[in-house]
Amino acid sequence: MSNFSESLHGLRDVEGLVGSFVLSEDGAVLLRDLPAMFTSEGLAEVGPRITRLRETLSSDGASANVVIRYADHKLILRPLPEISIVAVAEHAINMAQLKMALNLAAKALARADLSGVLASAPAVGTSAGPATARSLTGEATPSAQSTLGSSVPVQRYYRGRPVSSA
Amino acid sequence: MTTKTLASLNAESGTRGQDSGVRQVGFDAKLKHVTLPDLIQMECLAGSARSLRIVSGKNSGYLMFSGGQVVHAMTRALRGEAAALEILSWQYGSVEPCSLRLSDQRTIAKKWQELLMLAAQRSDEGASEGSNVTELDDAEFLSADEPEMLAVAERKRQKVIRATRLNARGEVVVARGEEDPEGFAEASAYAARMAHVIGDLLGMDGFRGLEWTLPDRAGILYLEENGGMAALEALPQADLTGLRRRVGL
Numbered sequence: 001m002s003n004f005s006e007s008l009h010g011l012r013d014v015e016g017l018v019g020s021f022v023l024s025e026d027g028a029v030l031l032r033d034l035p036a037m038f039t040s041e042g043l044a045e046v047g048p049r050i051t052r053l054r055e056t057l058s059s060d061g062a063s064a065n066v067v068i069r070y071a072d073h074k075l076i077l078r079p080l081p082e083i084s085i086v087a088v089a090e091h092a093i094n095m096a097q098l099k100m101a102l103n104l105a106a107k108a109l110a111r112a113d114l115s116g117v118l119a120s121a122p123a124v125g126t127s128a129g130p131a132t133a134r135s136l137t138g139e140a141t142p143s144a145q146s147t148l149g150s151s152v153p154v155q156r157y158y159r160g161r162p163v164s165s166a
Numbered sequence: 167m168t169t170k171t172l173a174s175l176n177a178e179s180g181t182r183g184q185d186s187g188v189r190q191v192g193f194d195a196k197l198k199h200v201t202l203p204d205l206i207q208m209e210c211l212a213g214s215a216r217s218l219r220i221v222s223g224k225n226s227g228y229l230m231f232s233g234g235q236v237v238h239a240m241t242r243a244l245r246g247e248a249a250a251l252e253i254l255s256w257q258y259g260s261v262e263p264c265s266l267r268l269s270d271q272r273t274i275a276k277k278w279q280e281l282l283m284l285a286a287q288r289s290d291e292g293a294s295e296g297s298n299v300t301e302l303d304d305a306e307f308l309s310a311d312e313p314e315m316l317a318v319a320e321r322k323r324q325k326v327i328r329a330t331r332l333n334a335r336g337e338v339v340v341a342r343g344e345e346d347p348e349g350f351a352e353a354s355a356y357a358a359r360m361a362h363v364i365g366d367l368l369g370m371d372g373f374r375g376l377e378w379t380l381p382d383r384a385g386i387l388y389l390e391e392n393g394g395m396a397a398l399e400a401l402p403q404a405d406l407t408g409l410r411r412r413v414g415l
Contacts, residue, residue, distance in 0.1 A: 037369070038368065042367050046364055049360050049363055050360075058380070059382070059383065062382075065380075066378045067377045068364065068375075069376060069415050070365050071370075072371075075370070
């Protein structure tokens with residue numbers, strides 16, 4: 001766990017980085033290095049939505065690197081096997097530096113043993129109420145209600161549509 | 167250049183004329199598929215003294231006319247001749263008269279004919295470079311009803327995998343490409359909604375757009391000023407820099 005923390009903390013060397021966090025495949029927040037104004041409850045709602053966005057944009061099993069641009073900030077999503085790093089940055093951040101820092105963080109996370117963190121990951125959607133996609137699409141998204149480590153198979157989505165994991 | 171409406175080109179003077187009880191001579195007009203050089207030529211030959219506001223995607227700029235010449239131009243970042251050439255490089259958009267005051271100081275010394283020649287020359291050079299660096303022409307999906315622009319973009323079209331455009335009501339205006347363009351339109355709309363919600367939850371306002379990269383493609387999605395959105399996926403070697411700059415990402 002401490003290795004993870006150091007990996008994320010290293011991102012702060014890049015000027016303009018607000019903070020970062022790590023999500024599981026289902027959107028559970030595994031680790032965070034963010035200012036206190038980003039509450040755990042808020043992140044618990046954000047995680048599954050970032051996952052759905054990533055799955056919407058992914059293709060043929062490849063996960064997309066995503067940059068979302070807002071008026072003053074950027075959200076950078078770097079997918080890795082089983083997890084994703086999400087960086088919150090100011091608009092003017094040096095993207096080349098950030099990409100390099102993310103590469104290093106990704107290497108450090110890839111070397112680490114994830115099993116412990118994944119096993120202790122909180123249930124997605126349970127800490128912040130029903131963070132389902134019902135209000136967005138009119139139908140609940142099972143992935144937002146699933147539990148990590150559960151024997152219940154997680155419904156996968158591709159471009160907003162359920163797909164077989166087989 | 168396609169003009170959404172040029173009806174107001176004479177609207178200001180026409181309105182004043184009606185208010186004062188004096189009937190103005192001239193017609194209001196709605197024109198489509200007019201190029202910016204055409205408009206500049208019309209203004210200069212008419213010897214008009216007024217300003218036009220040009221909007222192209224996220225870009226906007228002003229051209230000011232006086233004494234049969236383009237005397238001043240400006241964009242967000244440029245002034246004078248550089249701004250005029252930048253504006254003349256835009257391929258689509260709308261034009262409307264505006265009340266921007268003419269600068270006392272003329273910032274464009276070239277005659278309008280020289281200005282247009284220079285713009286045309288730069289356009290040719292840009293097209294030549296573009297064919298080598300796989301420049302992407304987004305006109306083919308941005309303008310659904312402009313067949314001539316489609317023809318111009320045809321040579322670059324193979325770089326675009328699929329493209330879509332939705333209006334502010336979420337209706338699909340354009341969905342092109344061989345790879346499930348309708349699905350891409352739905353996915354783009356959903357992705358934009360997710361990005362909005364994520365921003366709201368994190369306290370980050372003003373969602374403008376997003377970009378994504380995959381091993382076999384790169385994508386870009388952006389909001390338009392009219393509340394609609396456009397998105398495309400292109401091959402990795404396609405250069406999205408121009409589009410990114412144009413839409414302010």
